[in-house]
Each structure stands twice: as C-alpha cells, then as structure tokens.
Amino acid sequence: MPLRLLKFGLSSKHPEPRMFRQPDSLQPSYDAVIIGAGGHGLAAAYYLARDHGMTNIAVLEKGYIGGGNTGRNTTIIRSNYLTPEGVKFYDESVRLWQDLSQEFDLNLFYSTRGHFTLAHTDASVRTMRWRAEVNKHYGIDSELVEPDEIQKACPHMDLSCGGHAPIMGALYHAPGSIARHDAVAWGYGRGADLRGVEIHQQTEVLGITVKSNQITGVQTDRGHISTPKVLCAVAGSTPRMLDMVGLRSPLYIHPLQAMVSEPMKAWLDPIIVSGSLHVYVSQTARGELVMGASLDPYELHSTRSTLDFVEGLAAHMLELFPFLSHVKVVRQWAGMADMTPDFAPIMGKTAIDGFYLDSGWGHLGLQGDSGSRKDDGLHGGKRSKSRSHQRFFARSIQKLCPSRRKRCGFSGALNYENHDLSGERRKADFRILLRRGISIDA
C-alpha cells in the first residue's frame, strides 16, 4: 500500500484513470434503467453486472454520485434493531459492509467502534433489554450494560446529564461502525462502471412512460430512453417518481438534519446515541464530531438547514459532554428522508410491470446500502448468488408490513409485490402500536 501511494507523490500527472467514464450521450435503449446514483442504485447496478451479467444498464442521476442521502447521513452502521426482520436484514448488511473495502479495493474507512444506545428512563431500559434479547437470539452481539461500563468506554461523558436525565444503562452493540459514506457509492459505481454499466450524472428524469401497465421508457432532460425495466432508488424524491407512473404510497418526506464540529484530538471512540435527548454522535477519523438529531417535525421537500436544529442539538450535546461548550460547529446540512409509518422500507415489484421500487429507508438507508442486492427481480433469470437475499426479502415480506428504515425498532423489508402498496398494510397498525413506547435513537 505505501508503495502504491508513492507513485501519487512522484508522478507529475494523476497516475490512475478516473473512477468513472463520463458517457457523452444516452443510448436509445437499455435493458434496465436505474434512477438514482446513490448507494442503493449503484449497488443494484453493481450486483446486476457482477452476479447476473446484466451490463446494458444506465444509472441516471439528477445531481452527482452519492450527493443525496448517501452523502448526507451520519455514517453509522449497525444491526441492533428490535424486530427479527430488521435484525436479520441489517445484520446481513453489516456483514457485507465489512469486506466491501477489499472487494472495491477502495478504503471506505470502515471503523468498528461499538455503539451505545443510552437509556435515561426505566421504560427505555426495558426496551433496551428487549432489543438485547431479540438481538442475542439472532446471534447479534448486543447486550445491556450498566452505567459504569459506559463510563469506562467514554470517560468524558456526564452520566447524570446535568441532573436532568441520568443515564441508567445502555444497549451496547460491539459491531456498530462508521464509514466514509460517499465512498460506498463511489466503490459500487466504479465496480459497475468497469463492468460496462453507464452512469449518467446531471441527467434528470422528467417522465416515465407506461403502456398497458408495462414500463416502456424514461424521458430525461437529455432525451428519451426505451427500456422495459426501471428501478427507482431516489430516497427523498420517491413520491415524485411514483406520481409519474400514477402510483400512490404511504411515503412522506421529512428533512433530517446533521452537523459537524471542528476537528479535535481523538477522544470519542464509541458511537453514542440517546433517544431521549435526540442525539447521536461519533468522531470521524479526521477528528470531527458528526452529530444528528431527530427528523424535522413537518413535511418538506427541501434540504434547507435551520438554526433551530443546531441550537437544540448543541444544547443536548452539552448535557452529555459539558466540556464541548467552546467547540465550534463548522457545517450543517440536511437530507430528505423517505418515511413510512412503521419505519420499514418498501422495496420490490410494484403494480406496474417492470417498475421496481427501493424506498422508505427513512434514516436507515446507509446500512442497507450493501444489502441492496435485490436485483433479483430485475434481471429475471439466474438468481443464484443473491438468492439468499431474495429469499430473505420474500420471507420478510410475508411476515411484515412495510415501513422504511429508521433507527427505532424496525420491521424490515416490505415488498409489495402482490399487494399494490397497500394490501398487507393493515398489520402495520399493530407494529406501530408496539413501537410507540420505543425511543427513537436517530
């Protein structure tokens, strides 16, 4: 590795080719079109090309690669969810994440830190215990820990939170990790590109043509493409895409904001999450604290940031870490989260032939990136390698009802293959009730 780096220092020109080709123009037709060049869209393209030999694919991106929620989240990867479906799905994703750097030959800065979800009340201790038991049952490394263990892992934290919300325990999830989030899109993108997939950035989809309930093409601002298959992986814009094909969904869009402090010496090793205080924080390799809170409380299709958010989050951060009072916030931003009522994703086939959906990941999309191998339906033929995923999806789907991926106890994948976005949804009520007492940690 060091020798390979040396050539970058010695060469007068950049010694490696660009990561992606930049195709000049769109072909008139493709076997499949993927809308959205984020982690999910590019992962689907990559696995279709690598495992299913389907390379005549265009990935269309309105902005730039990984510029949506892939590059706007707080980079946490974990699998300690509450429901069995959520646990199994995200555990598989975490497993895939772990060897992704090798597979891509690209440093994702995947860093396993351990993840504490703090409990400030008896009720949340009870929930943490429940989550720990569900996790352990499925072989996930997850346990309830006492305050002294938290203090040992994070000596800087004020466990009394200034006396307002003393910490009574935490759910500790050792595999909890952070990663350089946009790199996953770059890695999948490069892998797909090498195999012949075309990635078209700055290409906006204006319409999707459907004839007798079958996808026939996509209208873009750079011309029309005919294709029998479209995968829509556009978190935050899903309702607009669904509107183009006349589908309705339970999805609603709320902004999720985050911010970053100035860099400082490494002091925070674990990832700290507090549902009651609406804080999650980790320290990057660069020394910045990446912090997030809960969703903005009302619908908005915009990535604007607010001072209100910074004030609220900073106040809660100071309850946990009073010594940070002079640390400056250097950046803040927002992403548009596709929310479902029960926080489980909606993915799979739709009522329209050839239109596949990957949506409703709320704030949990990054963790699902590597899990986006649900290319199965899309390529139609051999599905050997991703079979387990397909099975997994199918299983979750039967049991569950929809809802996208935020961080409280989620259910898992919903595929509305045979139910038009709605059929199986009634069971969802039950899940929402179940979840009502659960604090949302991110």
Next chain:
Amino acid sequence: MPDPKAVDDATWANYVFNRNGVAAIKQEWWCHTPSNTWFLVDRNTQTDEVLRTYLFSKEAL
C-alpha cells in the same frame, strides 16, 4: 371518505394508508401551542413558504 362496507379492499386500503406525498401547496392543520389554537395553513411543501393562515370555517374548506 369511501364507505368501507361498499368498496373493495384495495380502494379502502388506498384511502387508509396511502397519501399524496408529492411536493405541492397543501392545506394543513397547525397548532399555536401558547394559545392552543388550531388553525389552517396553506403551505408550499417544496419551499416551506406559508401562503395563508386562517381559522377554520365552512368557507375555509
């Protein structure tokens, strides 16, 4: 509201679960918490611009 006894499951499910999630000018209920006053707002959910606020009345609908 469709009559749950008269319509098929798909129509009813569509009514109960699905929503118009597309950005638009929408009429929403908001609450002014200090006075606990509920009022209506026409808001552009793309730009967050509030176009009109008004109290409920027959004409408002």
